Amino acid sequence: MAVSKLLSLTLFITFLCAVNNGRVEATHEIYPQFQSLSAVSVHQLHRTAFHFQPPKNWINDPNAPMYYNGIYHFFYQYNPKGAVWGNIVWAHSVSKDMINWKALEPAIYPSHRFDRKGAWSGSATILPGNKPVILYTGVDPNDRQVQNSAVPANLSDPYLRKWIKPAGLNPVVDPEAGVNASAFRDPTTAWWLSGHWRMVVGSKRNHRGMAYLYRSRDFIHWIKAKHPLHSAPRTGMWECPDFYPILLSGKQGLDTSVLGKQVKHILKVSLDVTRYDYYTVGTYLTDEDRYVPDNTSIDGWAGLRYDYGNFYASKTFFDPAKKRRILWGWVNESDTTSEDVRKGWAGIQAIPRIVWLDPNQRQLMQWPIQELETLRGTNVKMNHQMLKTGDHIEVKGISAAQADVDVTFYIPSLDKVEAFNLGWSLTDAQLLCAKKGSKVQGGIGPFGLLALASENLEEYTPVFFRIFKSSQKHIVLLCSDARRFD
Helix, strand or coil: CCCCCCCCCCCCCECCCCCECCCCCCCCCCCHHHHCCCCCCCCCCCCCCCCECCCCEEEEEECCCEEECCEEEEEEEECCCCCCCCCCEEEEEEECCCCCEEEEEEEECCCCHHHCCCEEEEEEEEECCCEEEEEEEEECCCCCEEEEEEEECCCCCCCCCCEECCCCCCCCECCCCCCCCCCEECCCCCEEECCEEEEEEEEEECCEEEEEEEEECCCCCCEECCCCCEEECCCCCEEEEEEEEEECCCCCCCCCCCCCCCEEEEEEEEECCCCEEEEEEEEEECCCCEEEECCCCCCCCCCECCCCCCCEEEEEEEECCCCEEEEEEEECEECCHHHHHHHCEECEECCCEEEEECCCCCCEEEEECHHHHHHCCCCCCCCCCCCCCCCCCCCCCCCCCCCECCCCCCCCCCCCCEECCCCCCCCCHHHHHHHHCCCCCCCCCCEEEEECCCCCCCCCEEEEEEEEECCCCEEEEEEECCCCCC
16 A cells, blocks of 8 residues: 555544454354353343344354345354254344344244254345345255255245245255365355356365355256366365455446456355455456456455454345445454353444445455444544654543444655565465564554553553554554453
């Protein structure tokens, strides 16, 4: 990122007291004694005001967010009986602004042979005639993961409260010979090309991550392509794949089926090995039905991430009302299982964000949806504060554990910026942030905010910037450190 003498950075931060729990559905730790232990009372301490979360119990993956007839629908994995993973159903909430939500009855839950042992993640696609269809992973009595479909029972219901699994059609995709039936899940939103629908299912072959490609003319009968859309060695299981087009310039989002010379594609996978989401920017070769990452994008855990915090199993959708692509993701908590049970809930959904391609065409940009600003209350302002090395200036008037912060730092000169060491790597910016930390002095800074700070700074969570100078440009890193400081 090139930086002029005026370094104007607008920073959005939501201060949180608790986030994080690395369990996911396929490699989760199972606690049968807690799965159906519902909380008598729910501890409100550390619950969020900005983020989506149900009143109680466990949540994980966002399943199939979609916009339909003026209503935003949000489906997510949910345990209605307890605060640990288990008894999973597709919870369903609706909203007109993605801020104020109305909870409905579960849309999908285990009910047939093809999903008797689990109704796991999937995606929604709007078919011609304005007909939504959900594809999701079911687990059959033999622990085989299969792909199933569900449709609204009544399209005239504005909330699409009830969903049915068409008789005799499921599963629509069975793992054939050569496919690992215990690692075959999370179908994507489908796209239309040359007379066929296409969608991807995540999997692995030994240690190679796989994005299996399937085609269908009618959205009922699916045929596996001879080769995957993409794969990569030594990356393990690819969960919750997401594949979508993005414009070369501008913030406007695109429907999943859009192609063209002014379009790149994004392939995101959730790596079961690391419990983080990674993406590449690349080209969809439609003649070959293959995706090829650009030479600036790396597959696997050395690659780009949406978020360097606890952020997993993400899903995007196209919002046709405002022409934007919106990203949802699960924030899995770090509390122990016994703590989750005691407080009566576990997990939140990250704030929805719009995503678009950086002008350098090498990475994504993102920003919280504008609707979030309606939650702002008391406005606290500070202006013209001079910061010197070692200074700490308290922002007074904020007593809540959560705040929405816009901050602009002005740096009159960049002459003293620290040189970028050629031995460092920006492939994983998180490692460089950790190496330098918030206390190691650079040429300028580090500077930023100390969130959740105690009165005498015995404890705090730093969110800060570091600036480096390379041979051709300045590099700005936004870092955070959730370790205990005292």
